[in-house]
Amino acid sequence: xxxxxxxxxxxxxTTPPVVLNNAELREAIRYVTGMFPWCTxxxxxxxxGIRGEEHRFAxxxxxxxxxxxxxTFPGPKEKATDYILSNGLAVKIPxxxxxxxxxxxxxxxxxxxxxxxxxDPEWPDRYFxxxxxxxxxxxxxxKHRKMYIPLFMSVDVSPHDFYDQYIERYGDSLDTxxxxxxxxxxxxxxxxxxxxxxxxxxxxxxxxxxxxxxxxNFNEPFYSPPMNTWEIxxxxxxxxxxxxxxxxxxxxxxxxxxxxxxxxxxxRPELFCPGDAMIVDYEGAIIARSPYPGxxxxxxxxxxxxxxxxxxxxxxxxxxLRTEPLHKHVYSKPLYPKNLFPKExxxxxxxxxxxxxxxxxxxLQKEGVFxxxxx
Numbered sequence: 038x039x040x041x042x043x044x045x046x047x048x049x050x051t052t053p054p055v056v057l058n059n060a061e062l063r064e065a066i067r068y069v070t071g072m073f074p075w076c077t078x079x080x081x082x083x084x085x086g087i088r089g090e091e092h093r094f095a096x097x098x099x100x101x102x103x104x105x106x107x108x109t110f111p112g113p114k115e116k117a118t119d120y121i122l123s124n125g126l127a128v129k130i131p132x133x134x135x136x137x138x139x140x141x142x143x144x145x146x147x148x149x150x151x152x153x154x155x156x157d158p159e160w161p162d163r164y165f166x167x168x169x170x171x172x173x174x175x176x177x178x179x180k181h182r183k184m185y186i187p188l189f190m191s192v193d194v195s196p197h198d199f200y201d202q203y204i205e206r207y208g209d210s211l212d213t214x215x216x217x218x219x220x221x222x223x224x225x226x227x228x229x230x231x232x233x234x235x236x237x238x239x240x241x242x243x244x245x246x247x248x249x250x251x252x253x254n255f256n257e258p259f260y261s262p263p264m265n266t267w268e269i270x271x272x273x274x275x276x277x278x279x280x281x282x283x284x285x286x287x288x289x290x291x292x293x294x295x296x297x298x299x300x301x302x303x304x305r306p307e308l309f310c311p312g313d314a315m316i317v318d319y320e321g322a323i324i325a326r327s328p329y330p331g332x333x334x335x336x337x338x339x340x341x342x343x344x345x346x347x348x349x350x351x352x353x354x355x356x357x358l359r360t361e362p363l364h365k366h367v368y369s370k371p372l373y374p375k376n377l378f379p380k381e382x383x384x385x386x387x388x389x390x391x392x393x394x395x396x397x398x399x400x401l402q403k404e405g406v407f408x409x410x411x412x
Contacts, residue, residue, distance in 0.1 A: 039221075046283055050327055057124060058125060062107070062125065063134060066134060072332075076100050126154055127155060127156040138171055143173060148220065149171045150227075151168070155167035160199075160202075168180065168181050184238070185229075190389070199376060211245040215242050219246070226245070228242060233270045236277065242280075248344055249282075252271060257309060273321070275318065279347055292309075314327045314334075372394070
């Protein structure tokens with residue numbers, strides 16, 4: 038296999054606006070992609086003195102933007118499935134909107150990662166939260182539809198919610214749910230926001246060959262002390278799976294639009310997502326970080342060849358997995374139900390309570406796995 042020379046990855050930390058229609062979405066894409074040249078120029082200017090001498094020979098090859106890095110989701114009244122679909126906020130991938138990002142990737146000769154709501158004509162009444170990676174030729178080399186949707190917050194759908202229909206069309210394999218793009222800068226996959234709470238998602242990507250996982254976005258209180266959950270999960274995933282974790286972060290998440298009466302006032306603080314983008318190496322060390330809010334970027338050197346050497350060491354956490362027979366007892370029984378919404382996606386935020394695993398919790402209490410608290 039060809040040796041991959043060291044290169045620089047950039048986390049572009051953004052402050053996305055609320056967008057209410059497709060025209061505004063496209064303008065938001067123009068705004069974010071307009072910062073890409075700055076990311077690559079800064080990475081090629083050692084005179085700035087921000088990253089050290091070695092970066093003269095580690096050119097920028099990857100620009101990663103966070104979940105909702107281009108736009109932020111509308112407020113509760115507008116956050117209905119019908120609104121998002123009818124106003125062109127969910128788009129086809131690939132499509133005209135991703136072509137705009139692809140043009141910039143081709144111009145700068147870099148890989149670009151981004152997120153958009155995705156519309157699939159197979160299921161016209163629902164949409165997905167999708168991350169995708171575009172190569173320097175402008176091609177989408179991998180896309181991942183978010184599997185773990187946050188309770189009480191999002192109305193987008195998970196393929197697990199209509200699992201039987203989904204696998205009938207797309208198959209039932211690791212590639213179906215945890216795709217990995219084999220590229221000239223390494224094997225790259227995605228673990229989106231809430232998915233990072235579940236180590237199985239990182240492990241599934243590792244077992245499908247991922248060397249670099251782009252893990253965008255959390256929200257408070259999981260960034261800040263005393264919890265520091267964002268950092269803990271990124272570092273644990275990196276060292277447990279011997280992979281780079283590129284933790285893309287939003288520098289604030291706007292929810293107010295003075296020109297829109299229903300959005301005149303924010304329904305959450307601007308620093309609901311307060312930045313803290315970071316890049317973690319395969320030993321769990323943070324090699325780049327922007328530990329503050331606002332628009333900025335951080336740069337880190339990716340050494341895929343060194344990672345591949347590390348994975349040949351006998352002290353290898355993946356090769357030592359005792360999946361059979363030990364872990365079969367952990368995963369032999371279903372917990373959170375599949376096919377929860379096989380016929381129709383929920384429409385309003387008030388409906389997503391249906392996603393709560395209350396029956397599973399009661400069953401675990403009944404079995405004595407969870408102790409029932411004193412009343």
